[in-house]
Amino acid sequence: xxxxxxxxxxxxxxxxxxxxxxxxxxxxxxxxxxxxxxxxxxxxxxxxxxxxxxxxxxxxxxxxxxxxxxxxxxxxxxxxxxxxxxxxxxxxxxxxxxxxxxxxxxxxxxxxxxxxxxxxxxxxxxxxxxxxxxxxxxxxxxxxxxxxxxxxxxxxxxxxxxxxxxxxxxxxxxxxxxxxxxxxxxxxx
Amino acid sequence: xxxxxxxxxxxxxxxxxxxxxxxxxxxxxxxxxxxxxxxxxxxxxxxxxxxxxxxxxxxxxxxxxxxxxxxxxxxxxxxxxxxxxxxxxxxxxxxxxxxxxxxxxxxxxxxxxxxxxxxxxxxxxxxxxxxxxxxxxxxxxxxxxxxxxxxxxxxxxxxxxxxxxxxxxxxxxxxxxxxxxxxxxxxxxxxxxxxxxxxxxxxxxxxxxxxxxxxxxxxxxxxxxxxxxxxxxxxxxxxxxxxxxx
Numbered sequence: 001x002x003x004x005x006x007x008x009x010x011x012x013x014x015x016x017x018x019x020x021x022x023x024x025x026x027x028x029x030x031x032x033x034x035x036x037x038x039x040x041x042x043x044x045x046x047x048x049x050x051x052x053x054x055x056x057x058x059x060x061x062x063x064x065x066x067x068x069x070x071x072x073x074x075x076x077x078x079x080x081x082x083x084x085x086x087x088x089x090x091x092x093x094x095x096x097x098x099x100x101x102x103x104x105x106x107x108x109x110x111x112x113x114x115x116x117x118x119x120x121x122x123x124x125x126x127x128x129x130x131x132x133x134x135x136x137x138x139x140x141x142x143x144x145x146x147x148x149x150x151x152x153x154x155x156x157x158x159x160x161x162x163x164x165x166x167x168x169x170x171x172x173x174x175x176x177x178x179x180x181x182x183x184x185x186x187x188x189x
Numbered sequence: 190x191x192x193x194x195x196x197x198x199x200x201x202x203x204x205x206x207x208x209x210x211x212x213x214x215x216x217x218x219x220x221x222x223x224x225x226x227x228x229x230x231x232x233x234x235x236x237x238x239x240x241x242x243x244x245x246x247x248x249x250x251x252x253x254x255x256x257x258x259x260x261x262x263x264x265x266x267x268x269x270x271x272x273x274x275x276x277x278x279x280x281x282x283x284x285x286x287x288x289x290x291x292x293x294x295x296x297x298x299x300x301x302x303x304x305x306x307x308x309x310x311x312x313x314x315x316x317x318x319x320x321x322x323x324x325x326x327x328x329x330x331x332x333x334x335x336x337x338x339x340x341x342x343x344x345x346x347x348x349x350x351x352x353x354x355x356x357x358x359x360x361x362x363x364x365x366x367x368x369x370x371x372x373x374x375x376x377x378x379x380x381x382x383x384x385x386x387x388x389x390x391x392x393x394x395x396x397x398x399x400x401x402x403x404x405x406x407x408x409x410x411x412x413x414x415x416x417x418x419x420x421x422x423x424x425x426x427x428x429x430x431x432x433x434x435x
Contacts, residue, residue: 029254038244038246084237176236177200
């Protein structure tokens with residue numbers, strides 16, 4: 001399982017990235033390069049393609065960092081969201097599936113990655129998500145993985161698993177709610 | 190739809206599974222700055238970020254870092270020159286060792302050549318002396334060994350200004366620690382030492398004793414076998430006796 005550095009020094013890196021300091025990009029890669037590569041490789045399962053997509057991810061950060069909140073932003077989660085979107089876009093394109101650039105734009109919008117826990121990606125949290133995944137029933141864990149690591153829609157999951165769409169939708173909602181509760185990320189009522 | 194109705198859709202939205210109308214509603218709430226939905230989606234984003242960390246660990250190739258940095262114009266020079274400098278340093282070390290060895294070898298070769306040149310120079314001087322003696326108009330010549338069954342044979346040339354030249358063949362090898370010693374024997378006088386020499390492996394020898402010689406007073410040129418240190422007077426019977434008075 002991956003562990004990531006804390007975000008305590010991310011604001012300084014973001015500030016330097018916005019001033020176009022290439023050494024800041026080197027630091028960013030040293031902090032998150034392994035995690036980004038591992039995530040993308042898990043999705044595309046091809047090292048050469050993964051390398052291209054990792055490069056694309058870091059260049060996207062380099063080109064869009066001006067919109068990122070240097071003080072309140074959480075760089076790691078933002079970077080991983082961009083990485084996942086790049087990989088899913090590749091998978092959909094390779095499979096001739098529908099691509100939705102607008103969806104990517106909104107789910108990796110920098111405004112959504114502010115005021116997160118400073119140690120969100122620290123070892124303790126990553127251990128807890130793994131434990132939470134292991135607690136899920138196999139069918140629930142399977143739909144989470146199909147959605148997250150293969151980018152399948154609920155209809156595609158229904159087709160893949162041979163289950164009715166309604167069943168898949170129920171499984172997905174149940175799985176995500178269980179994960180949220182296990183991690184103490186429940187939304188305030 | 191109100192925020193409460195959208196609560197269960199935040200994770201779906203974050204992971205990319207939300208469908209309309211929930212997706213459009215969440216988007217609309219976010220666009221109008223709905224704090225409840227913004228907070229809910231952010232927390233859902235935290236969940237998806239954590240899911241990324243469940244991917245099996247994998248090490249990116251080392252070249253990837255340089256490739257990414259080069260694409261924004263950084264580290265290209267340092268990245269490319271580092272291994273070249275390392276290789277150059279290693280090469281320089283190898284070259285230093287190699288040339289130090291080569292230098293020692295060349296010095297030894299030069300020493301051998303200098304020695305050979307010195308020997309050749311000595312030989313050339315000897316031959317020049319021998320040539321001068323042989324060609325001198327006042328040189329007196331004598332043969333030896335012709336009448337004996339298995340003797341050393343050869344000739345002696347004596348020049349009053351150039352010295353004595355002995356050319357011999359069929360010389361037996363000397364015992365260990367012994368050498369041949371040449372003598373000039375004046376009429377009615379004691380033998381005078383005229384230098385030490387060794388025969389070659391084929392039994393031949395050429396010996397020169399440079400310097401002036403009283404040819405008229407010399408009765409014989411003789412050779413005996415003596416200790417390597419030489420002797421003031423012969424200690425053995427001569428194996429060569431060349432009469433100069435004939």
